[in-house]
Amino acid sequence: MKIALIGYGKMGKTIEKMAIEQGHQVVLKFDVDNFDEFTVKTIKKADVAIEFTRPEGAAENIKKCIEAGVPVVCGTTGWLEKKAEVDALCEEKGSSFFYASNYSVGVNIFFALNKFLAKMMNEQPQYELETEEIHHTQKLDAPSGTSITLAEGIIENISDKKSWVNKASKAKGKVPIISKRIEKVPGTHTIKYQSVIDEIEIKHTAHSRAGFAGGAIQAAEWIIGKKGVFGMSDMLGF
Ligand SMILES: NC(=O)c1ccc[n+]([C@@H]2O[C@H](COP(=O)([O-])OP(=O)(O)OC[C@H]3O[C@@H](n4cnc5c(N)ncnc54)[C@H](O)[C@@H]3O)[C@@H](O)[C@H]2O)c1
Incomplete structure (x- = not known):
């Protein structure tokens, strides 16, 4: 073509x-x-x-x-x-x-996995949610478009979550997205559910563009x- x-x-x-x-x-x-x-x-x-x-x-x-x-x-x-x-x-x-x-096909698999996990966590309010995205220092926008798509996937599936916020937050109803900018990182996204007894984390790391x-x-x-x-x-x- x-x-x-x-x-x-x-x-x-x-x-x-x-x-x-x-x-x-x-x-x-x-x-x-x-x-x-x-x-x-x-x-x-x-x-x-x-x-x-x-x-x-x-x-x-x-x-x-x-x-x-x-x-x-x-x-x-x-x-x-x-x-x-x-x-x-x-x-x-x-x-x-x-x-x-x-x-990235891998990230799109990760999007589907994120929704599946969120659906299960809808029944488990004892877990606190945190999400993080890391990109290279030249990236102009924050949070990343990918992290917004991930937050939307969570909001669709966890009835308590209504919107996302681009900072650490324990506010009920919010999906916190923590953005970090580190030299040369093509893109890393983490979703973490933590309770006092354990934690579940899913992560996608791009090795290149x-x-x-x-x-x-x-x-x-x-x-x-x-x-x-x-x-x-x-x-x-x-
Ligand atoms: N969707 C994805 O999978 C994905 C992956 C990587 C990057 N991105 C996004 O793609 C965009 C570009 O990323 P990049 O790493 O190539 O950035 P970059 O800064 O290296 O390149 C952007 C280029 O666009 C040029 N430019 C700026 N305004 C323009 C305009 N109006 N018309 C034509 N050219 C213009 C710049 O001069 C520059 O050469 C960013 O928004 C980034 O977040 C998306």
């Missing part, structure tokens, strides 16, 4: 390397230095666009692809207040848009020819 990369930073470069190794072509690369070349007309040269930029530009970049009728796969986090508007535009234009806060890049390329292959708004559960079937 012919890929347009919107954003040529750490993720854009990792995706380019892996896509070429898999026999795909990267026909367009847009970043801040040539952003004026990214138009509804130019993007049509690609079969699919993959967007990994920054929270402030993501929605406009995706809308441009939707207007051009080019399927777009986005991994940028921290812009989701605009997602409903982008989804509506995609449906209206009959285009295709794929979003995941995390493209390869899992995110590989999942985004898989999503790009999968979305071509489909119409609508999709996510990892559509592609992976869970």
Whole structure:
């Protein structure tokens, strides 16, 4: 497939390397230095666009692809207040848009495991919940999109939990998300339930960006020819 990369930073470069190794072509690369070349007309040269930029530009970049009728796969986090508007535009234009806060297949298994565990812990109020995310120091948003998805999975399944908070908290009703920034960490997420007698912990540790890049390329292959708004559960079937 012919890929347009919107954003040529750490993720854009990792995706380019892996896509070429898999026999795909990267026909367009847009970043801040040539952003004026990214138009509804130019993007049509690609079969699919993959967007990994920054929270402030993501929605406009995706809308441009939707207007051009080019399927777009986005991994940028921290812009989701605009997602409903982008989804509506995609449906209206009959285009295709794929979003995941995390493209790693392992993390998506972890999302399912987190929901399963939360469902069981709904019956066990003696356990206190704590969640933690650790990322490299260049990450702009906190908490991570992945940790928000994990918190939402808990809120869906534990009836006492109503919202998340980005700090340590023992408040009933809150899912605490502790964010740490440590040099070179690609992404580590931990969910811990503690009681006076024991604790249960589940943890996902990414060893590199390869899992995110590989999942985004898989999503790009999968979305071509489909119409609508999709996510990892559509592609992976869970
Ligand atoms: N969904 C996932 O699986 C996943 C995995 C890793 C990172 N991320 C997210 O992806 C995003 C990018 O991560 P990264 O590590 O590549 O960051 P990065 O800072 O290395 O790269 C971002 C690039 O986008 C460029 N850019 C900024 N604004 C732009 C715009 N409006 N249009 C085009 N390019 C623009 C920057 O110049 C930079 O080169 C972040 O939001 C990060 O949280 C998501």
